[in-house]
Amino acid sequence: MGVIERRERERKAVRKKILDAARELFVAEGYDAVTMRRIAETIEYSPTAIYFHFKDKETLIRELCREDSVSLAKAFHVIAKEPDPLERLKKIATAYVDFGIKHPNSYRLMFMTQSKLNQDDLVHMGHGKLEEDGYAFLVATMSEAISKKLLREDLQDPDLVAQAFWAAGHGVVALHLAKHGDPWVDWRPLQDTATLITEAMINGLQRKDFQP
Amino acid sequence: MGVIERRERERKAVRKKILDAARELFVAEGYDAVTMRRIAETIEYSPTAIYFHFKDKETLIRELCREDSVSLAKAFHVIAKEPDPLERLKKIATAYVDFGIKHPNSYRLMFMTQSKLNQDDLVHMGHGKLEEDGYAFLVATMSEAISKKLLREDLQDPDLVAQAFWAAGHGVVALHLAKHGDPWVDWRPLQDTATLITEAMINGLQRKDFQP
DNA sequence: CTCATAAACTTAACACCGTTAAATAACTTT
DNA sequence: AAAGTTATTTAACGGTGTTAAGTTTATGAG
Numbered sequence: 001m002g003v004i005e006r007r008e009r010e011r012k013a014v015r016k017k018i019l020d021a022a023r024e025l026f027v028a029e030g031y032d033a034v035t036m037r038r039i040a041e042t043i044e045y046s047p048t049a050i051y052f053h054f055k056d057k058e059t060l061i062r063e064l065c066r067e068d069s070v071s072l073a074k075a076f077h078v079i080a081k082e083p084d085p086l087e088r089l090k091k092i093a094t095a096y097v098d099f100g101i102k103h104p105n106s107y108r109l110m111f112m113t114q115s116k117l118n119q120d121d122l123v124h125m126g127h128g129k130l131e132e133d134g135y136a137f138l139v140a141t142m143s144e145a146i147s148k149k150l151l152r153e154d155l156q157d158p159d160l161v162a163q164a165f166w167a168a169g170h171g172v173v174a175l176h177l178a179k180h181g182d183p184w185v186d187w188r189p190l191q192d193t194a195t196l197i198t199e200a201m202i203n204g205l206q207r208k209d210f211q212p
Numbered sequence: 213m214g215v216i217e218r219r220e221r222e223r224k225a226v227r228k229k230i231l232d233a234a235r236e237l238f239v240a241e242g243y244d245a246v247t248m249r250r251i252a253e254t255i256e257y258s259p260t261a262i263y264f265h266f267k268d269k270e271t272l273i274r275e276l277c278r279e280d281s282v283s284l285a286k287a288f289h290v291i292a293k294e295p296d297p298l299e300r301l302k303k304i305a306t307a308y309v310d311f312g313i314k315h316p317n318s319y320r321l322m323f324m325t326q327s328k329l330n331q332d333d334l335v336h337m338g339h340g341k342l343e344e345d346g347y348a349f350l351v352a353t354m355s356e357a358i359s360k361k362l363l364r365e366d367l368q369d370p371d372l373v374a375q376a377f378w379a380a381g382h383g384v385v386a387l388h389l390a391k392h393g394d395p396w397v398d399w400r401p402l403q404d405t406a407t408l409i410t411e412a413m414i415n416g417l418q419r420k421d422f423q424p
Numbered sequence: 425c426t427c428a429t430a431a432a433c434t435t436a437a438c439a440c441c442g443t444t445a446a447a448t449a450a451c452t453t454t
Numbered sequence: 455a456a457a458g459t460t461a462t463t464t465a466a467c468g469g470t471g472t473t474a475a476g477t478t479t480a481t482g483a484g
Contacts, residue, residue, distance in 0.1 A: 007431080007432095007480095007481095010432095011431090011432085014432090035469085035470065035471080036470085036471065036472085037469090037470080037471090045433080045434090046433070046434050046435075047434095047471090047472090048433080048434070048435085048472080048473080049432075049433055049434075051471095051472070051473085052431090052432065052433070053432095056471075056472075057471065057472090111387070111390060111391065112324055112386065112390055113390060114389070114390050114391070114393060115391070115393065115394060129396065131394075131396070132396040135396065135397055155408075157400070159397075159398050159399075159400055160400045160404055160405065160408060161408070163387070163397070163399070163400055163405050164384070164405050164408045164409040164412065166383075166387065167380065167383035167384040167386075167387050167405060167409055168379065168380050168383050168409060168413075169383070170383040170386065170387050171378075171379030171380050171381070171382040171383025171384070171386065172376070172379040172383070174324065174379075174382060174383065174386045175323070175375070175378065175379050175382050177326070178323060178324055178325060178326050179323065179326070179327070181326060181327065182327060182343075184341065184343070184344040184347065185347055185371075185375070186371050187371075187375070188369070188371055188372040188375055192372060193372065193375050193376050193379060196367075196372060196373070196376045197376040197379055197380060197413070199416070200376065200412075200413050200416030200417050201380075201409070201412050201413065201416055202416070203415070203416035204411065204412030204413055204414070204415035204416030204417075205412050205416075219451095219460080219461095222461095223460090223461085226461085247440085247441065247442080248441080248442065248443085249440090249441080249442090257462080257463090258462070258463050258464075259442090259443090259463095260443080260444080260462080260463070260464085261461080261462055261463075263442095263443070263444080264460090264461065264462070265461095268442075268443075269442065269443090
């Protein structure tokens with residue numbers, strides 16, 4: 001039946017219409033500031049129409065977030081080809097920071113808000129969320145760096161080192177997204193800070209003659 | 213008149229009563245999850261009574277936050293006596309992380325949410341908020357480290373280095389507060405990560421023979 | 425062709441939130 | 455005792471996400 005396909009296509013079109021309108025508003029004003037009513041208004045639907053296509057506001061936002069995070073996944077996919085683990089680390093950090101700047105709302109949602117760990121999530125686990133893949137990629141890179149003896153001899157725990165490295169990258173982005181407006185700090189360009197912290201970390205982690 | 217003093221004392225007592233109840237609820241459930249109505253309920257007042265003592269919910273929360281942040285200020289005050297700048301940096305990082313763990317809600321409010329930069333804040337500026345003092349302390353320490361030639365020769369901008377170092381510390385805390393519940397990361401003890409990132413940063417920043 | 429059925433939507437409404445306006449009780453001052 | 459200030463309550467407003475119930479519209483069956 002061609003009619004059932006047409007319906008599905010129309011439903012998808014409306015879905016996209018909602019997502020596009022929501023995206024534009026969210027990007028401009030942030031997730032919390034935009035109401036369901038305003039999204040409905042811009043597409044000239046009633047507020048409740050959205051709930052036919054999306055379970056609730058969070059689901060809608062997660063969908064946008066998912067779309068955004070594809071760019072990070074793609075970047076990581078390219079970076080995976082880099083043979084040198086330390087060089088790969090630098091590129092990972094760069095891509096990660098870029099993602100945070102390009103998609104601040106999604107970044108905030110993914111990395112700056114505590115995800116409610118309800119039972120549903122625990123059930124649906126193992127599906128390979130993008131954050132999970134990204135972290136696994138970082139750990140794998142760190143593992144390779146360790147096995148190739150590129151890091152200090154006392155650093156044998158890939159998870160520990162990966163978490164420290166992640167924290168460094170996250171710190172730059174998170175601080176920027178949250179506090180860059182504050183005038184009591186003479187902020188340096190984000191790229192400069194990101195480059196410095198990445199270099200300093202790799203430098204500090206790979207050094208051989210470490211003194212406590 | 214002794215009566216006016218008594219009134220003031222009673223008013224302060226009610227104020228404290230509200231703050232104590234609010235603190236307990238907030239600590240247990242987070243700032244957003246606790247409503248004004250519930251705070252009022254626990255002290256057996258009507259919800260609107262709170263508004264006689266505090267302008268609004270945010271003011272109340274800021275007051276709690278201010279109280280919390282005193283502990284960080286005190287810690288920094290003690291640390292200021294440490295003569296070695298690099299050692300001071302380590303202690304600053306430790307105190308900062310400790311603060312984040314001890315007062316997660318206040319930390320989130322102070323460092324993980326964008327402060328609305330309205331005109332009022334710009335007017336009331338220069339009052340020396342605690343965050344401001346803390347950052348100034350960090351920059352001063354970094355400045356001293358630079359002038360004592362403890363850092364790499366190419367690092368001459370105290371603000372840049374301070375921001376990178378701050379980002380490192382912030383990254384550890386922020387990641388912990390936001391994502392520690394996520395089960396797809398095999399989290400290492402926060403203290404281990406904090407120690408590693410601090411050492412790695414100082415190590416990476418102070419090294420002389422830096423290769424790009 | 426008519427009628428039932430399902431999908432896509434709208435209208436009305438609920439429960440909750442922070443907050444304000446108006447009424448009220450309690451206590452001082454005159 | 456009257457007037458007035460202070461602290462509190464009751465009632466209500468405007469806003470939010472969301473659900474329930476009704477309404478249109480197009481399709482499929484007899």
